[in-house]
Amino acid sequence: MLKIGIVGAGRMGITHYSIINSHPDITVSSVADPSGLILSMMKKYLSIKTYKNYQDLIKNEKPDALLVCTPPNLHFDILQKAAENNSHVFVEKPYTTDCQQSHELSRIFTSKGLVNQVGYVNRFNDVFSEVRRLVAESVIGDIIRFKSEMYSCTVVKPDEGEGWRGSRESGGGAVYEMASHAIDLVNYIVGKPDKVIGSSLNSIHSKKVEDAVSSTFVYRNGCSGTIYINWSDESYRKPTNKIELFGSKGKILADQHSYKIFCNDANQQYDYRQGWNTRFITDVFKNVPFYVRGNEFTNQLYHFVDCIQKPGLKNICSFSDGADAQDVMDKIFNDFAINGKA
Amino acid sequence: MEHIDNIVFGDNQFFGINHMSQEKAQQLAEQFFDIKNIFKVYQYVFDAGVNAVMLNSNDRAKEICEHFRLNSSSYPSLNWYPSIPYPHKYANLVAEKGIFPAINEVLFKDNSARKVMGMITKGSTAVLTKDAIKLMQLLIDVEMKMFIGLDIKVVFLQNIITDLILGYDQRDIFYEYCEYIRKKYKALPGLITQNMPFLKKKFQEWGIKGVVICSSYNKIGYLMSPDRDSYILATENNNPSDYQLMAMSTLASGAIPAKEAYEFINQQKLQSVVFGASSKKNIDETVGLIKI
Numbered sequence: 023m024l025k026i027g028i029v030g031a032g033r034m035g036i037t038h039y040s041i042i043n044s045h046p047d048i049t050v051s052s053v054a055d056p057s058g059l060i061l062s063m064m065k066k067y068l069s070i071k072t073y074k075n076y077q078d079l080i081k082n083e084k085p086d087a088l089l090v091c092t093p094p095n096l097h098f099d100i101l102q103k104a105a106e107n108n109s110h111v112f113v114e115k116p117y118t119t120d121c122q123q124s125h126e127l128s129r130i131f132t133s134k135g136l137v138n139q140v141g142y143v144n145r146f147n148d149v150f151s152e153v154r155r156l157v158a159e160s161v162i163g164d165i166i167r168f169k170s171e172m173y174s175c176t177v178v179k180p181d182e183g184e185g186w187r188g189s190r191e192s193g194g195g196a197v198y199e200m201a202s203h204a205i206d207l208v209n210y211i212v213g214k215p216d217k218v219i220g221s222s223l224n225s226i227h228s229k230k231v232e233d234a235v236s237s238t239f240v241y242r243n244g245c246s247g248t249i250y251i252n253w254s255d256e257s258y259r260k261p262t263n264k265i266e267l268f269g270s271k272g273k274i275l276a277d278q279h280s281y282k283i284f285c286n287d288a289n290q291q292y293d294y295r296q297g298w299n300t301r302f303i304t305d306v307f308k309n310v311p312f313y314v315r316g317n318e319f320t321n322q323l324y325h326f327v328d329c330i331q332k333p334g335l336k337n338i339c340s341f342s343d344g345a346d347a348q349d350v351m352d353k354i355f356n357d358f359a360i361n362g363k364a
Numbered sequence: 365m366e367h368i369d370n371i372v373f374g375d376n377q378f379f380g381i382n383h384m385s386q387e388k389a390q391q392l393a394e395q396f397f398d399i400k401n402i403f404k405v406y407q408y409v410f411d412a413g414v415n416a417v418m419l420n421s422n423d424r425a426k427e428i429c430e431h432f433r434l435n436s437s438s439y440p441s442l443n444w445y446p447s448i449p450y451p452h453k454y455a456n457l458v459a460e461k462g463i464f465p466a467i468n469e470v471l472f473k474d475n476s477a478r479k480v481m482g483m484i485t486k487g488s489t490a491v492l493t494k495d496a497i498k499l500m501q502l503l504i505d506v507e508m509k510m511f512i513g514l515d516i517k518v519v520f521l522q523n524i525i526t527d528l529i530l531g532y533d534q535r536d537i538f539y540e541y542c543e544y545i546r547k548k549y550k551a552l553p554g555l556i557t558q559n560m561p562f563l564k565k566k567f568q569e570w571g572i573k574g575v576v577i578c579s580s581y582n583k584i585g586y587l588m589s590p591d592r593d594s595y596i597l598a599t600e601n602n603n604p605s606d607y608q609l610m611a612m613s614t615l616a617s618g619a620i621p622a623k624e625a626y627e628f629i630n631q632q633k634l635q636s637v638v639f640g641a642s643s644k645k646n647i648d649e650t651v652g653l654i655k656i
Contacts, residue, residue, distance in 0.1 A: 033455070040530075043533065067534060259379075259389075312531065312589055313589040
């Protein structure tokens, strides 16, 4: 049995607890959170140890692995302590708020042979992982243009900027919290951009952070693409992720639920006709052992456990991948600071 | 346990929900923007002989309930199957404010001042004594408010909540939920889940019976964790006087043609099917195909 500690019992901590608790080889032994109310509820109903701070949890419990779901600006210290204790770590995105720190953590965890994973959950979505395979196998040829978009109705009222979500320093704002997913999806499917230009950030309801962001990514091989993310769009009931990829042999339009592929020529291996072909999630899904919030959430945590149990298994979303996303986000902030104002 | 209706009409189509295609979901949201179009569809359903309605406690549902309460004489006698809560309301609030401030906002938002005072007293006690059960009862009452005065047959807990609590292995919360629904709402407790075989096994172990379990159930195994065969086995071994089983997502969001879908469903030992449709043709066709 692997002993797991959870640091941060907010929305994600609570969800991850439920999912990982269903894994037959896992015991959740402890939770750390500054909220006395959460801790006393958890203590009352779950047979676990609770801690006001992560240092005591790590010191006393010596967990085999940690799920870290705190505000992003706290990740660096927590992850360093976890590494000192030789704990494997799954950390929620965005993984840090600083490029250097994110690369440093990646080096530490890799050199110690500790499993390290960031919660870019789209990598575990059945549609997006199939799209990545299609691109990698050059089914639509070389990627020339792309568009990665995300919309939600998360922030639709004036936000004074209290709490960690209200400031960029602590990891708040649409770039860190939402665009990070769209950026990581580009990194995952197309690759990390060599240059970032034309970035713009808009505040719609938030006082101190951005609610919408767009940017253009440029690659040395001539490929380029755009991202556009808006979390104050009330026309979307649920968070929606879309990616469009135009290649030398065809085109793919994908969201979490389906993809459409246009093939310039028929592809027998994949059973695609010449022209449009649609595949729905019902064509590509794989059931998970326990479902709470979408297959991808179970897939990502069970993959984390797999990586701990099978040394040598390559992690699908390592700290190094998290650092790549952080690099791109930093470039967006810098580009906007220099070129973004009229 | 009182028998549930073998065909229940669902509500996803009215609220722009389609698990397979966002485009289709948007199109439906537009079609049903005018609430009159919703009532038109309900009329097709009643004309087809179905008098049982499942409805999620979202903001639009309030208007629908109000309409049926005020015009009850124009309709046949209806059995209502509310599902609570409306998960997205909580998801955004919890992400934004944290779990307890979110609960506070939900509890106190839609209530008159006098009621709020009463609830604050009850609510603060619940929070201070860390009493999750009392807190849950308060939240149930807030969600159920819109259904008061309708004939409630089953109150379902939405799968996101059911499966979250199931992951935490919390017998007492489920037990108290079931008791509260039976006593306060004189209805059958219902649970929507995407893990039916596991939930049923747990409930048997825990000795909680007399419950309606609603889960995805379709020929291709979509949204059926851990797999389709486990569902078939759990259904074959089920005693309907302990658990009545209701199938949803029988067409797997449209991936399976209706005829083929219900040939499979009709062979299963299920007590009920909940289905959604938005045209008279599809409603009549589906009602004709379901033989359980």
